[in-house]
């Protein structure tokens with residue numbers, strides 16, 4: 001009886017140590033420092049992206065998780081203003097949906113698409129939707145690339 005006391009204490013201490021050791025690494029509940037920086041973007045039929053602006057680092061690979069919360073198709077195409085004008089032109093020439101997929105994604109209603117984009121240099125970029133009337137309607141997000 002005298003010897004049981006200390007042994008029981010010892011096993012409780014051991015159990016606590018095991019639980020504590022498991023907590024931080026278990027279940028993937030800590031996405032920090034795992035893989036590329038992920039930015040979640042929502043598209044809505046009010047011709048907006050949420051958020052409408054974000055900041056990234058030059059040289060950084062960013063994973064975009066783009067969700068279309070609307071009832072129509074939306075796009076998320078990254079490029080400077082001149083590139084956006086080109087996307088817009090392609091669209092009006094009837095080459096819809098034929099954009100270079102490196103620039104982004106086209107997302108069906110209710111769907112999500114994920115893509116990685118590497119921001120090479122500091123500056124200001126845009127992400128636009130080029131479904132007819134959307135870009136001019138204000139469906140454009142601002143991306144600030146910090147050097």
Ligand SMILES: [Cu+2]
Pocket residue numbers: 047073074075129130131134139
């Ligand atoms: Cu759109």
